Amino acid sequence: MAAGTGSGSTVSAIFSPVRIWLLLPSWVSIGFFLLLPVLLMLVYSFLTKEFRGGVIWEFSLASYDQFLFDRGLFGDAPAVMKWTYINIFIRSILQATGATILCLLIGFPTAYFIATRPIQSRTMWLFLITVPYWVNLLIRTVSMKFLIRDTGPLNELLLNIGLIDAPLHVINTNFAVQLGLFYSYLPFMVLPIYASVERYNFTFSEVASDLYASKITILWSIILPVVKPGIIAGSILVFVPSLGAFLAPDLLGGAKTFMIGSLVEDQFKGNAGNWPFGAAVSMILLSLVLVVLMFYVRAQQRDQT
Amino acid sequence: MTTAVSLHGVRKDFGNLTALSDVTLEIEDNEFFTLLGPSGCGKTTLLRMIAGFEGATAGTIRLFGDEIEHLPPNKRPVNTVFQNYALFPHMNVAENIGFSLRMLGWTKTEIQTRVNEMVEMVQLGALVDRKPSQISGGQQQRVALARAMAPRPKVLLLDEPLSALDLKLRQEMRSELKRLQRETGITFIFVTHDQEEALSMSDRIAVMSDGELQQIGTPFEIYEHPNNRFIADFIGETNMMAATVDTVDGLQVVCHLEGGQNLNALANCQIMVGATGILSLRPERLSISKTGSTSEVLKGELGDRVYLGTDTQFIVNLSGGLKLKVRMQNSFFQGSDFKTGDTVFVTVADGAARFLVD
Numbered sequence: 317m318a319a320g321t322g323s324g325s326t327v328s329a330i331f332s333p334v335r336i337w338l339l340l341p342s343w344v345s346i347g348f349f350l351l352l353p354v355l356l357m358l359v360y361s362f363l364t365k366e367f368r369g370g371v372i373w374e375f376s377l378a379s380y381d382q383f384l385f386d387r388g389l390f391g392d393a394p395a396v397m398k399w400t401y402i403n404i405f406i407r408s409i410l411q412a413t414g415a416t417i418l419c420l421l422i423g424f425p426t427a428y429f430i431a432t433r434p435i436q437s438r439t440m441w442l443f444l445i446t447v448p449y450w451v452n453l454l455i456r457t458v459s460m461k462f463l464i465r466d467t468g469p470l471n472e473l474l475l476n477i478g479l480i481d482a483p484l485h486v487i488n489t490n491f492a493v494q495l496g497l498f499y500s501y502l503p504f505m506v507l508p509i510y511a512s513v514e515r516y517n518f519t520f521s522e523v524a525s526d527l528y529a530s531k532i533t534i535l536w537s538i539i540l541p542v543v544k545p546g547i548i549a550g551s552i553l554v555f556v557p558s559l560g561a562f563l564a565p566d567l568l569g570g571a572k573t574f575m576i577g578s579l580v581e582d583q584f585k586g587n588a589g590n591w592p593f594g595a596a597v598s599m600i601l602l603s604l605v606l607v608v609l610m611f612y613v614r615a616q617q618r619d620q621t
Numbered sequence: 622m623t624t625a626v627s628l629h630g631v632r633k634d635f636g637n638l639t640a641l642s643d644v645t646l647e648i649e650d651n652e653f654f655t656l657l658g659p660s661g662c663g664k665t666t667l668l669r670m671i672a673g674f675e676g677a678t679a680g681t682i683r684l685f686g687d688e689i690e691h692l693p694p695n696k697r698p699v700n701t702v703f704q705n706y707a708l709f710p711h712m713n714v715a716e717n718i719g720f721s722l723r724m725l726g727w728t729k730t731e732i733q734t735r736v737n738e739m740v741e742m743v744q745l746g747a748l749v750d751r752k753p754s755q756i757s758g759g760q761q762q763r764v765a766l767a768r769a770m771a772p773r774p775k776v777l778l779l780d781e782p783l784s785a786l787d788l789k790l791r792q793e794m795r796s797e798l799k800r801l802q803r804e805t806g807i808t809f810i811f812v813t814h815d816q817e818e819a820l821s822m823s824d825r826i827a828v829m830s831d832g833e834l835q836q837i838g839t840p841f842e843i844y845e846h847p848n849n850r851f852i853a854d855f856i857g858e859t860n861m862m863a864a865t866v867d868t869v870d871g872l873q874v875v876c877h878l879e880g881g882q883n884l885n886a887l888a889n890c891q892i893m894v895g896a897t898g899i900l901s902l903r904p905e906r907l908s909i910s911k912t913g914s915t916s917e918v919l920k921g922e923l924g925d926r927v928y929l930g931t932d933t934q935f936i937v938n939l940s941g942g943l944k945l946k947v948r949m950q951n952s953f954f955q956g957s958d959f960k961t962g963d964t965v966f967v968t969v970a971d972g973a974a975r976f977l978v979d
Contacts, residue, residue, distance in 0.1 A: 519707040522674055525694040526701045527721035528772065541711040 354602070361595035369589045379596035401579070401597070405604075408575040411490060411565070412558035415497035416505075419554045420547065422498070423505035427546075430506075431513035442510065445503050453500060457567045460496050461487065464568075488570035496564030497554075504553035512546025513539075548612065556605055576601055623685065625650040625776055625808040626671060631680035633666055633832075640666045641832045644680070648776075648810060649824075653802050655811045657819040658829035659855065664812045667829075668778050671810065672701045685775060695724075700774040702782045706765035708753035714764050715740070715749040721772040739767040742801070759790045766801065776808045783818060795822055816856050820844060828852050848889045850977050853901040860907075860945050864900040864976060866892060874976050876900060880941025882919050886974035898978040904948040906973035909935060909965045911958075919967040921945065923959055935959070937967055 361379050363371040381387075386398040430441040448456060464470050464486040471483040486492050520542065524534045540547070562577030569575070576597065583594025626648040633641040641663045648654045656664040669675045671682060673694035682690055689697055700721070708717050715736050722732045740749055743763040748756055753764070762782060769777055779798075783791045799822050802809045813819055819826050820840040828835045828843060828851075836848050847853040854861065864876040864884070872888045878900065886900055913920070924936035924944070933954070937945045945967060959965065 517707060519703055519705070520709060522694070523701070523703060523707045523709075524720070525674075526672060526699075527768070528695045528724035529720075530695060530724075533724065538709060542709075544711075 357595045357598050360592055361599050363592050365590045365592045367589065369584070369591055371591050376592070379590075379592040380600075382593055383596060383600065404574055404576060404579055405600075407573070408559055408577075411493050411497065411573070411575060412555050412561075414490070414494040415501065415558045416551050416555045418494055418498040419502050419505035420551065423502055423550060424509055424547070427506045427509035428513050431510050431516075438514075442507075445506050448499075449503060453563060456499065457496055457563050460499055461567050464492060464495065487568065488572070490569070490573055492568040493565050493573050493575070496568040497558045497561055500561065500564060501554040501557060504557075505550035508549040508553065509543065509546040512543035516543055545616075552609070552612070559605070560601060623650045624648070624683075625652065625685060626810065627683040627686075628667075628671075629681045629683075631667070631670065631682060632678045633663070633670065633675060634678045639832055641670075644832075644834055646827055646834060646837060648808060650685075650808055651806050653799065653809045653811065653822055653824045655813060655819040655823040655826045656829060657813055657816060657826050657856075658835075660814055662829040663832040664814075664829050665780055668701070668780055668810065668812050671776070672699060672778055673697045698774055699776040699778055700769040700772060701778040701780060702765050702769045704781045705785060706753075706761045706782075708761055708764055708768070710753055713750050713752055714745060714756070717753070717764055718767045718771050720768065725772060735771055739771050742770075742804075743767045758786055759794070762786060762790075762794065766798075770801070770805065770807065774807060776810060779809060779811045781813055782811075783813070784815070791818075798822060820856075828855065830855070846887075846889070847901065847975065847977070850899050850901075850979070853899070853975065853977060858904055858946065858948075860900075860902040860904060862900045862902075862943055864898060866894055866896045866898075866976065869894055876976055878939070878941065878943060880939050880943050882939065882941075884919075884969065884974050886976040887972060888976040888978070890978060892976075892978055896978060898976055901975040901977055902945070902969060903973060904934065904946040905932075905950075906970040907945065907947040908949060908968050908970075909937065909947050909959065910968065911963070911965060913966040919945065919969070921965060921967060923961055923963045923965050925961070926959075937965060939967075 360371055362375055362377070364374040364376040364378065366372050381395075383401050384398060385395040387393050387395050426445070430438055430445075433441060462468055466483040466485060466487065470486070471480075474480045474484065486495070516539065520538050521534050524538045525531075529537070559575075560577045560580070561575065562581045565573050565575040565578050580594045580597050580601075582588045583590045583597070588594075624647045628644050628646050631641060631644040632639070644663075644667060656667060658664045666675060670677055671684075673689070673692060673696075677690060681688055684697070684699065709720065712720065718739050719732045719736045722735055727735070736749075740746055743766055745760065745763055745767065748760060748764075753761055756764070762785075765782070782798075783794050786794060795818060798809070798811075811819075811822065820843075823840055825837060825839055826843050827837045830851050836843060836852050838846070843852065844856055847856060850861065853859050862878050864878050864886075866874050866876045866888075867883070868875045869888075869892060872891070874886055874888050874892065875883060876886055877883050884900065888898075892898075909923070919937075919939055921937040921939040924938050926936070927934045929948075930951075932948045932950055935947045935949070937947055939945055947967060
C-alpha cells in the first residue's frame with residue numbers, strides 16, 4: 317500500500333456513497349446473473365423430478381442418492397455403492413487433465429515464443445492465436461472430427477508419406493476428446509502464460525547462466541518457477557471448462573468417453589429429462605472445483621509469506 | 622604478478638555500430654580494476670564479453686593465460702554482480718547465495734558451510750530465510766555480492782553495482798567492496814560512470830570513451846596526469862583554456878593564454894615551440910588573494926561565487942574574456958573578505974598546470 321494513503325482512508329473510500337453507486341451495476345449483474353442461477357440449481361438439486369423435465373416443489377435427496385447408490389430397478393433393494401457416475405467423474409477429471417497437459421506442452425513454448433518476439437510483432441502473434449476462435453466452437457469441433465477420422469486428411473497424409481501402414485484410429489478415443497478440448501481452450505493457456513513471460517526479467521536467465529546453470533536448469537529452476545502464476549492461471553482456465561465440456565466428448569469421443577458435461581446436458585435437454593439430478597451433478601462438480609481452487613488460493617498465500 | 626585477464630585487440634560490432642574498437646589491456650591478479658566512462662562508452666559491453674554474454678567480433682580474451690572466447694558463461698570461472706542485482710525472486714537469501722554451488726554439484730553440508738561463511742562476510746546473518754522482496758536495496762546488494770562470490774570466482778565482474786543505492790549507502794558500500802576485495806584476494810573488474818567511485822576504490826582505472834581506451838593508470842595518474850582533453854574534462858572539474866607554447870625544456874613548457882598571460886606547465890608529450898593545445902588547471906589547485914605573490918600569478922576580477930559547504934567556488938574573470946574557476950576550502954579561508962568586482966590575484970600551485978596537445 318502506498319505510504320501516503322493510510323488504511324483508514326482506503327476503507328472509507330470503498331464505502332463512500334459515490335463508490336457504492338458506481339459499483340452497483342457490477343454487483344447487481346454478478347448477483348443476478350451469476351450467483352442467483354447457481355443458487356437456483358442448488359435448490360433444484362434438492363427437489364423432486366417431474367417426468368419430461370421440470371420439477372415438483374417437494375424436498376428430496378433422491379438426486380444425490382441416485383448419484384451415489386444403486387437401489388435396484390424399482391428402488392426397493394438395499395443401497396449398494398454405485399460407480400457409474402463416479403467413474404464418469406473420474407474419467408472427466410482424467411480427460412480434463414490430459415487436455416490441460418496438452419495445452420501446457422504446446423501453450424508454454426508458444427507463449428514463450430510470442431513473449432520473446434520484438435515488441436511490435438507480439439500483437440500480431442497474439443491476434444493469430446485468437447483467429448480460429450472467431451469461428452463457432454461447434455464448427456471447429458466438427459472440423460476436428462473430419463480431420464482425424466480414419467479416412468481423414470491426417471491419416472491420408474501419414475499414409476502417403478509412409479510414416480504409417482494402416483490408418484491411425486484416433487476418432488472415438490480418449491485422445492480424440494483431449495485433442496478436441498486442447499483445440500478448444502489453447503488460448504486460455506497461452507494468454508496468461510504470455511502475460512507472465514512478458515514480465516519475466518531475462519537478466520535472471522543471464523545471472524543463472526553466469527552462476528553455472530545449464531539451459532535446461534535455467535528453464536526448470538528459474539523461468540518456470542518465476543512464471544508459475546501464469547502457468548497455474550492458464551491451467552485452471554483450461555481445466556475447469558474442460559471438466560464440464562460436452563461438445564468435444566459428444567462429437568469426438570463416442571459412447572465410451574461419456575463425460576460430466578454430457579451427463580448434465582442429457583438431464584436437461586436429452587432423453588433422461590431429470591432436472592434435479594442434472595442440478596445435483598452440477599453442484600457436485602462445482603464443489604469439486606471449489607475445493608481445488610481453495611487449495612490453490614491457500615498455496616498462493618503460503619508462497620507470498 | 623600474474624595476469625588475470627588479458628584482452629588483445631578486442632573489437633565488438635553490433636551491426637554497423639562499433640561498440641568497442643581494438644581494446645588491448647591487461648588486468649593483474651588481485652587487482653581492483655575499474656572501467657570508467659560515460660554511458661555508451663562500451664564499458665558494460667567489455668564486461669559482458671569477459672562474462673561471456675557477448676562474443677568478440679575480433680581479438681582474444683584470456684583468463685589466466687587460457688583463451689575463453691569459445692566458452693559459454695556457465696563454463697567461465699568468472700561471476701558477475703548485476704546492476705539491479707536480479708536476485709531470484711522465488712528463492713530466499715540462502716538459496717540465492719547457494720545457487721551456483723548447487724549447480725557445481727557441491728554436497729548439502731559444503732553448501733551450508735559456504736553459505737554461512739558468505740552470509741557472515743556480508744553481514745546478513747538474520748536474513749537468510751527472507752525472500753528478496755522482503756529486504757532493503759542495500760541488503761539485496763549484499764546478497765548479490767555474496768551470491769557472485771560464493772563459488773570463489775577467479776575474477777569478479779561488477780556492473781555499476783552501486784548505482785541503485787542512495788548516496789549514504791553508496792559511500793558505505795565503497796569501503797565494504799574494497800574490504801571484500803582485499804580480504805578475498807579476488808580480482809575485481811568494476812564498471813562505473815561515477816569518477817568519485819573509481820578514484821576512491823581502484824588500484825588502476827581504465828578510462829573509456831566511444832569504444833576506445835583513453836588512458837590506463839592509477840587514480841593519481843589519471844587525475845593528476847590526464848593524457849588528453851577528454852580525461853581532463855571527464856575526471857573531476859577543470860579549467861580548460863586554449864594556449865600556445867613559447868619555450869620548451871623537456872616536458873616543461875612555458876605557454877601563453879589568449880589574454881597574454883604566461884604560465885609554466887607540464888606537457889603530456891614532447892612538443893615544439895609554437896604548438897597549440899589546451900591548458901588544464903584544476904580549480905582546487907588555484908587560490909585567490911588580494912595581493913600578488915612572486916610565483917605563478919594571474920590577475921583578474923572576482924565574479925560569481927557558489928557556496929558548496931566544504932568549499933567555496935569563485936569565478937575569476939581574466940583579461941581576454943577568460944573565466945577561471947577557483948575552489949577554496951572553507952576551513953582556513955574567509956570567503957566573506959572577497960566581494961564581487963574586487964581585483965584578485967590567482968596563484969597556481971606548483972606543477973598544477975597541464976598542457977595537453979590537441
